[in-house]
Amino acid sequence: MSVHLFGIRHHGPGCARSLGEALRALQPDCILVEGPPEADALAGFAGHADLTPPVALLVYAPADPQRAVFYPFAEFSPEWQALRHAAEHGVDLRFCDLPQSQRFALRAAEIEARAQALRTQLPDEAEPDAAPDVDAAPEPAAPAPAGHDLHTDPLRWLAHAAGYGDTETWWDHLVEQRTDSLDLFAAIAEMMTALRDAAGPVTDQLEMKREAYMRTAIRQAVKEGRERIAVVCGAWHVPALAVLPSAKSDADLLRGLAREKVAATWVPWSHGRLTFASGYGAGVTAPGWYRHLWRHQDRAALHWLTEVATLLRRHDLDASSAHVIEAVRLAETLAALRERPRPGLDELMEAVRAVFCYDSDAPLQLIQRALLVDELLGSVPDDVPAVPLVQDVFAQQKRLRMAVRADATDLDLDLRQPAHLEKSVLLHRLALLGVHWGRRQTVRGKTGTFHELWRLAWEPEFAVDLIAASRWGGTLEAAAGSLAAERAAKAEGLPELTALMEVVLLADLREAVAPLMARIQDAGTQTADLGLLLSALPPLVNVLRYGSARKVDTASLSHVVDALATRACIALPYGVRGLADDAAAELLTRIIAADQALRLLQDEAHQAAWFGALGTAAVSDVAHPMLSGRCARILTEHGEWSAERAAQQLALHCSYGVPSLAAAQWLEGFLQGSGALLAHSDTLWDIVNGWLLALPPDTFTELLPLLRRTVATFSAPERRELGERAAHAGGAVTIAPQAAVTVDPVRAQRVLPILHTLLAPRVQPSQETVHEE
Numbered sequence: 001m002s003v004h005l006f007g008i009r010h011h012g013p014g015c016a017r018s019l020g021e022a023l024r025a026l027q028p029d030c031i032l033v034e035g036p037p038e039a040d041a042l043a044g045f046a047g048h049a050d051l052t053p054p055v056a057l058l059v060y061a062p063a064d065p066q067r068a069v070f071y072p073f074a075e076f077s078p079e080w081q082a083l084r085h086a087a088e089h090g091v092d093l094r095f096c097d098l099p100q101s102q103r104f105a106l107r108a109a110e111i112e113a114r115a116q117a118l119r120t121q122l123p124d125e126a127e128p129d130a131a132p133d134v135d136a137a138p139e140p141a142a143p144a145p146a147g148h149d150l151h152t153d154p155l156r157w158l159a160h161a162a163g164y165g166d167t168e169t170w171w172d173h174l175v176e177q178r179t180d181s182l183d184l185f186a187a188i189a190e191m192m193t194a195l196r197d198a199a200g201p202v203t204d205q206l207e208m209k210r211e212a213y214m215r216t217a218i219r220q221a222v223k224e225g226r227e228r229i230a231v232v233c234g235a236w237h238v239p240a241l242a243v244l245p246s247a248k249s250d251a252d253l254l255r256g257l258a259r260e261k262v263a264a265t266w267v268p269w270s271h272g273r274l275t276f277a278s279g280y281g282a283g284v285t286a287p288g289w290y291r292h293l294w295r296h297q298d299r300a301a302l303h304w305l306t307e308v309a310t311l312l313r314r315h316d317l318d319a320s321s322a323h324v325i326e327a328v329r330l331a332e333t334l335a336a337l338r339e340r341p342r343p344g345l346d347e348l349m350e351a352v353r354a355v356f357c358y359d360s361d362a363p364l365q366l367i368q369r370a371l372l373v374d375e376l377l378g379s380v381p382d383d384v385p386a387v388p389l390v391q392d393v394f395a396q397q398k399r400l401r402m403a404v405r406a407d408a409t410d411l412d413l414d415l416r417q418p419a420h421l422e423k424s425v426l427l428h429r430l431a432l433l434g435v436h437w438g439r440r441q442t443v444r445g446k447t448g449t450f451h452e453l454w455r456l457a458w459e460p461e462f463a464v465d466l467i468a469a470s471r472w473g474g475t476l477e478a479a480a481g482s483l484a485a486e487r488a489a490k491a492e493g494l495p496e497l498t499a500l501m502e503v504v505l506l507a508d509l510r511e512a513v514a515p516l517m518a519r520i521q522d523a524g525t526q527t528a529d530l531g532l533l534l535s536a537l538p539p540l541v542n543v544l545r546y547g548s549a550r551k552v553d554t555a556s557l558s559h560v561v562d563a564l565a566t567r568a569c570i571a572l573p574y575g576v577r578g579l580a581d582d583a584a585a586e587l588l589t590r591i592i593a594a595d596q597a598l599r600l601l602q603d604e605a606h607q608a609a610w611f612g613a614l615g616t617a618a619v620s621d622v623a624h625p626m627l628s629g630r631c632a633r634i635l636t637e638h639g640e641w642s643a644e645r646a647a648q649q650l651a652l653h654c655s656y657g658v659p660s661l662a663a664a665q666w667l668e669g670f671l672q673g674s675g676a677l678l679a680h681s682d683t684l685w686d687i688v689n690g691w692l693l694a695l696p697p698d699t700f701t702e703l704l705p706l707l708r709r710t711v712a713t714f715s716a717p718e719r720r721e722l723g724e725r726a727a728h729a730g731g732a733v734t735i736a737p738q739a740a741v742t743v744d745p746v747r748a749q750r751v752l753p754i755l756h757t758l759l760a761p762r763v764q765p766s767q768e769t770v771h772e773e
Contacts, residue, residue, distance in 0.1 A: 004026060019078045032095075196236075306324055388474035437458055498520060502542055667688065
């Protein structure tokens, strides 16, 4: 019987390569891997052809799926190579870390203890003299224990002693780029033993329990009569497992630990989640580089720089074979100057920056994203145990041929096509459950409600969100419908209900429409607030617009829109009165949105009632000036008011009897968002210009921020045109007459047949005449 300890870094190609050679030489009959014992039954999937790393073991509490942990594995992870070896050679493999069922319970007890301590420290009623003295100097912090830094980053000291600025680069040169790998683990064990002797005994209770459980797992394998036991664990734990204390001492550490029910499964992972930048404590700086080292052990620098050149050429950047040769020479020279055996990532990136990027950061960002991180998403086979909702989502993704990728991809949908409509429904249902795999983008250059543009990017954490959402139902449709029904029952405001109606119809949850419609009708009849009525209109009008594209029956919904529009028109003249400036600004955005919605509705009766309400509010003396100005602006844009009538209202509000602040607010409401009316009307320009010139200097200075805020909403061409008008005397721009253009009748006649083909009315098929010979 023999026990062999292999101390590794959790994601390192050198360790993975060395471990693979060591396992092939040892031929163990039992492999113990640092990991959750709850996933022992899933270890055999490592030999499945469809389980492609990066992947992760997900361990979660079924009662509260948000309490979950991930154990990631990459292609170059030593633990993954141990799993593959066991699956290919039929070797018994077990995970030997402290079970997450106990760690969840420990974490819950710790959180409860902290909360209880906080409650006991805070008195129920603080006395006035018990308030903290904010002016008092803080007490000096207690010095950290001598071995603190060694426990938190034990390799940093060795890296500095070797002349490296960081642990990552030192470990990369010392271990990950090695080719002589058989003696690696003995050197790591000797190094870690010296470090732990210098650091002193471990005082962290969780670490002590973890190592006690690992030793217990080794004893169990020995008791079963295993002849060659391979233990794959983090390098820091090797000295604690090399010498086994009494079994009773480890049993005492583990006695009395509570347990919680947990479940485990495989989920896809990504290289981006393996980086330090993602917050992963055991992460690496450049997983793409480590994947490259794993696949190209020989002449890794040359292969890497060739990939850099290929990437740059793919993006139309200058990169030739001469660049590759020069970069290789520079990287090798830098490594020799630094007394390193071969070029590492630092030397290669410095050579790339000097040779390929001409000291520019833009190409480096491309290389960082595409090669250093190499955003890759793994895959999981369909027969991996999972909750029904997860299986249903994955099945729909596969049926609709929607690639699940970690990097962002655009998806352009035409809802007139059944397959595209199904994809849209899938994305909307996932969004309703909080799984934002796709995010809607603005559609440009296309008209109609049947176009949708999505940007897709799958996050590994979505697996946890789907498991958490499984309490609503076993299928995506059932879960989304149940969640929508509960949100409808709990919703209190009319805007919340109407927004939910839009989401429900986008997700094609037909069973939730009827009860939600009833709630909207009840809330609409009981709502008298103008802002709520106006906020409810845009989402419902959007539903009516895309109803035909999605084959949704919106007849009953149109009655609700009619009632809400009528109530909003009645309430508008009274709702704009007696408002503070902040409330008026908020109501202004709702009036603009409601006007756009009613314009899209294209109902003459509603538009007539809306224009009547706007006209009453525009001439009201008690309405807020900003709102009456916007009402006048809308009426002028729609042609309900002539330019002369708008000029009369402007002159009225800019007269001497009106306070300057009220006049500025009216102008803000009238002009906000577009200066076209002011730029193209000499009458309006003269009124505003005269009012500004007549302002006393102090008043002008006081109103200047408000005027600047209004003008800032104009587009750049509008501001330029207004500036040109103001630069001329009287504000009028004189346009030089252009020379008359001579028209050639012969050339003009050639265009007429083409114009006739394009613009002539088309004859309906039923009106065509068939001539038979």
